[in-house]
Amino acid sequence: MLPLDEANTNLPTADVIIIGSGIVGSSVAWHLTQAGCRNVLMVERESHQGKGSTGKSMGGVRAQFATPVNIQMSLYSIPFYASFEERLGLPSEYRPQGYLFVATKPSHLDYLRTNQTLQKSLGLKQVRMLTRDEIVAIVPQLRSDDVLGGSFCPTDGFVDPYSVMVGFTTRACEQGATLWRSTEVTGINLENGRINGVETTRGPVSTPVVVNAAGPWAAQAAALAGVDLPVEPLRRMLVPTEPFDGVSHAIPMVIDMTNGFHFRPESLGFLLAWNDPEETPGYKTDFEPSFIEKILVRAADRVPCFENLAVNPKRAWAGLYEMSPDHHAIIGPVHEVPGFFCANGFSGHGVMHAPATGKILSDLILRGATDVVDSAEVLSPGRFAKGALLHETAVL
Numbered sequence: 405m406l407p408l409d410e411a412n413t414n415l416p417t418a419d420v421i422i423i424g425s426g427i428v429g430s431s432v433a434w435h436l437t438q439a440g441c442r443n444v445l446m447v448e449r450e451s452h453q454g455k456g457s458t459g460k461s462m463g464g465v466r467a468q469f470a471t472p473v474n475i476q477m478s479l480y481s482i483p484f485y486a487s488f489e490e491r492l493g494l495p496s497e498y499r500p501q502g503y504l505f506v507a508t509k510p511s512h513l514d515y516l517r518t519n520q521t522l523q524k525s526l527g528l529k530q531v532r533m534l535t536r537d538e539i540v541a542i543v544p545q546l547r548s549d550d551v552l553g554g555s556f557c558p559t560d561g562f563v564d565p566y567s568v569m570v571g572f573t574t575r576a577c578e579q580g581a582t583l584w585r586s587t588e589v590t591g592i593n594l595e596n597g598r599i600n601g602v603e604t605t606r607g608p609v610s611t612p613v614v615v616n617a618a619g620p621w622a623a624q625a626a627a628l629a630g631v632d633l634p635v636e637p638l639r640r641m642l643v644p645t646e647p648f649d650g651v652s653h654a655i656p657m658v659i660d661m662t663n664g665f666h667f668r669p670e671s672l673g674f675l676l677a678w679n680d681p682e683e684t685p686g687y688k689t690d691f692e693p694s695f696i697e698k699i700l701v702r703a704a705d706r707v708p709c710f711e712n713l714a715v716n717p718k719r720a721w722a723g724l725y726e727m728s729p730d731h732h733a734i735i736g737p738v739h740e741v742p743g744f745f746c747a748n749g750f751s752g753h754g755v756m757h758a759p760a761t762g763k764i765l766s767d768l769i770l771r772g773a774t775d776v777v778d779s780a781e782v783l784s785p786g787r788f789a790k791g792a793l794l795h796e797t798a799v800l
């Protein structure tokens with residue numbers, strides 16, 4: 405690792421300043437430097453990267469979405485993760501073990517079929533519907549009396565978000581970027597309504613372009629530029645189990661569509677997740693011990709041998725989703741403040757969509773257009789004022 409903070413501590417100007425150096429900020433930095441824009445400054449208020457949502461993520465990556473823009477973001481990002489080591493010479497730990505959606509109602513099956521038609525039309529060839537027997541062949545321990553079928557895509561899977569973030573940052577810095585840690589962006593300066601610099605706890609830096617990659621704190625970062633950004637933090641909790649070999653570790657991410665409970669292999673055990681519908685927005689990052697009982701009930705209901713799982717509450721954790729009103733990312737320029745760009749509101753998908761986000765923003769900043777998705781405009785920050793919200797129903 406380069407001595408990042410020492411690389412260039414007195415930058416008076418930068419071509420682009422990125423607020424936040426999680427997986428999204430670091431992907432933007434790498435894509436910019438890769439495209440030749442080298443004077444990029446990432447400003448991170450924590451002493452170490454990964455203390456935001458990136459370090460709390462489940463690392464799931466999937467292309468099984470319901471809207472074209474989410475599918476296309478994944479169709480850039482997943483092959484990117486598959487070739488990450490080739491491109492960057494550092495690991496992403498991509499494991500293509502798949503995502504398996506398990507349907508227990510006819511409406512689930514209709515939903516999966518409709519999505520697959522769209523996914524296939526956009527180029528996702530490997531996704532397929534499965535019968536109950538095929539599902540049981542993949543996970544024999546699953547309780548299947550109410551299972552009607554499901555869908556599976558073998559190129560979906562998992563990555564290690566921390567490794568990805570470090571990989572992007574390391575290579576971005578080798579290509580000219582600088583990372584300031586323990587430094588907060590405290591102000592954004594405008595001149596004639598345009599971006600012309602930021603105030604930081606290390607002093608001012610001038611720049612014509614600021615990228616908001618502040619994760620769950622995106623609304624506060626946008627407010628520094630006078631921009632009202634509808635991103636809210638929402639707690640999500642994960643429960644890792646102690647070593648357990650009653651179920652194969654080669655299984656995919658399994659999603660019980662009855663209640664949203666999902667799990668995947670992790671280390672010698674499993675990682676259990678369920679989005680409690682009673683959770684309310686706010687900066688709550690304490691793990692709530694009563695959640696363990698709630699999730700274990702759902703785990704044992706779908707996989708009866710999970711009744712024997714051992715869990716150490718001290719190893720469970722909570723982090724923040726960055727929710728947008730339509731559960732889609734908010735990416736692109738804020739037209740009212742020229743030079744201010746957003747990479748926010750991923751609503752639980754920021755790891756899987758980080759590569760596409762970096763590419764889209766680098767394209768929009770340097771060329772004003774991108775071909776990663778058919779229309780980047782659908783993700784624009786301006787869509788809320790226009791009432792042009794998107795609709796995604798498969799939020800995990």
Ligand SMILES: Cc1cc2nc3c(=O)[nH]c(=O)nc-3n(C[C@H](O)[C@H](O)[C@H](O)COP(=O)(O)OP(=O)(O)OC[C@H]3O[C@@H](n4cnc5c(N)ncnc54)[C@H](O)[C@@H]3O)c2cc1C
Pocket residue numbers: 423424425426427428429447448449450453454455456457458459460461462463464465587588589590617618619620621625640641642722723724725726747748750751752753754755756757
């Ligand atoms: C429990 C959980 C499970 C998840 N599972 C998945 C999953 O399976 N798949 C998936 O794709 N996504 C998942 N996510 C979502 C994913 O983790 C996030 O969408 C993603 O990490 C967002 O990355 P980011 O870089 O935008 O934000 P962050 O990682 O939060 O980084 C933002 C950074 O900005 C810094 N910052 C903020 N304000 C300032 C400022 N004013 N000055 C300087 N620095 C500042 C913060 O310190 C922070 O480091 C999960 C999230 C959680 C909480």
